[in-house]
Amino acid sequence: MQKIPITEIFSSIQGEGPYVGVRQIFLRIPKCNLACPYCDTETKMSQQFRIESVPGSRDFNEMENPVPLDKLLELLHTYDFSMHHSLSITGGEPLLWADELQVLLPILKEKGLTIYLETNGTLPDQLLKVLPWVDIISMDIKLPFNGQAFWDVHESFLRYSLPKEVFVKIVVHEETISKDLQQACDLIARVDPSILTILQPVTKTKNINVPKPYQLLEWQNLFLKKLINVRVIPQTHVYIGQL
Ligand code: SF4
Structure with missing residues (x-):
């Protein structure tokens, strides 16, 4: 049986993008292929992961990593998805685990779950492995940093995402x-000027300041010259003390 490492599993309120405010189960998976200067997420793989004993209780149990996929399914089935x-x-970058997810997601879809993928949008080939079972794609466009740019992979990724509900999120700072x-x-x-685009002001971290x-x-104006639906939405979960 394949295994996958997990960072944490918990119930919380989505704090970003057009689904802000909805209740979700979050399955956070470790490791990332990028190192964004404003990253606020623990991405390293640990020997243990944490899972809420009761969804939303913030009372966590610790379990061994990596976890066999059948055991993970069992754990997820104890949650009330209704x-x-x-x-x-989410991650990290969950598509680093596309081989494992392409086993896991079809079973979760059979149970009637809506799958919401949060991704940095840089691994288009891995996206294709899981695309049939994903419903909503929250895709980042990463502006160049540390001399790296991602335009070509982002464009492929966005084109591949079109059969699904997709929106783009761009973190901006001063x-x-x-x-x-x-x-x-x-x-x-x-790709398509009607794709919903979110400008997300950074949450102040280290030396990176809010715009x-x-x-x-000015930046929303710039986008509105070519795109139909452009919104500015900050990370709301940090204001209300959610994970
Ligand atoms: S893609 Fe996301 S998880 Fe990875 S370094 Fe950037 S902000 Fe952090």
Whole structure:
């Protein structure tokens, strides 16, 4: 039986993007192929993972990593999905585990779950492995950092995502460059100008500052010249003390 490492499993309120406020089960998987300067997530793989004893209780039990897929399914089935909008598969970058997810997700779909994938949008070939069982794709477009740019893989990823519900999220901060935003906007417009695009002001971390109000207005204008649906939505879970 295949195994997969887990970081944590818990019930919480989605804090980002157009589904902000819905209740979800979060399945967080470790490891990431990027190292974004504003990353606020623990991505390293531990010998143990934590799972809420009762969904939403914040009372966690610890279990051994990696976990066999049949055991993980058993654990997920103890959760009451009727009060949850969807299962959020998040990370790290969950598509690093596409081989394991392509075994897990069909079984979860058979149980009637809505699968919501949160991804950095840089692994298009891995997306294809799980695409049939994903309902909603929250895809990041990462603006260039540390001399790395991701335009080509992002464009492929977004094109592959089109058969599903997909929206794009772009984290912006005080030092964000308009030229990069224009490139992101052009990329989305080439694929489909009606794709919902979220500009997400960074939550202040380390030396990375929240954009000024005038910057957000200018940047939304920039996107609205080519795209139909552009919203500015901050990370709301941090304001209400949610995980
Ligand atoms: S893609 Fe996400 S998890 Fe990975 S480093 Fe960037 S912010 Fe962190």
